[in-house]
Amino acid sequence: MTKHPPRWQAHATKGYDAAMSRRCGQLLTEIVANHHRRQAILADPLDLHRELFASFAPSDHPEYAGTYRGTPGTSLFDRRISAESQLEPGNDYEFCLPGEVVSRMAELLKNSRDLLADTNADDFGRLIALxxxxCKSAWPLTPIGVQD
Structure with a gap:
């Protein structure tokens, strides 16, 4: 019998809200004050994801923090995910397929860097564009079911 890897909802872990509130406040200060830190996050957010979520990941699946779905040799290689729509209750949406995650993240990071480098854009324009x-990179792939 195949053992299914555990589902992971970091936000459901005890102490998550307090820990993340504290850490995100610190992180904002770091991002504003440290150019190198900012650039490292824009270059590869996996280290930041690992840093933020490692303490919440299941102990037998540490790769849940800081690893893209679709990564060969991990439990995330063929991991498909879905979520109930918050806008359309009763509809579930499957997010992009595991094999698309790396290319979509590369596109997201490139577009983000380009937008932040645009000297003609104001802050509001950058916010809307980002x-x-x-949303374009992370938007669910398709509805997978509707409840009557």
Whole structure:
């Protein structure tokens, strides 16, 4: 019998809200004050993801923090995920396929760097463009079921 890897909802872990509130406050200070830290996050956010989520990942699946779905040799290689729609209750959406994650993240990071480097954009324009870029990269792939 195949053992299914554990589901992971970091936000459901005891102490998550307090720990993340504290850490995100510190992180914002670091990002504003440290150019190298900012650039490292834009170059590869996996280290930041690992840093933020490692303490919440299941102990027998540490790769849940800081590893893209679709990564060969990990339990995330063929990991498909879905979530219930918050806008359309009763609908579940499957997010991008595991094999697409790396290319979508590369596109997201490139677009983000380009937008941040645009000297003609104001802060509001950058925010809107970054939001669109994020949604385009991370948006669910397709509905997978509807409850009556």
């Amino acid at each position: 939001t669109y870029t994020f």
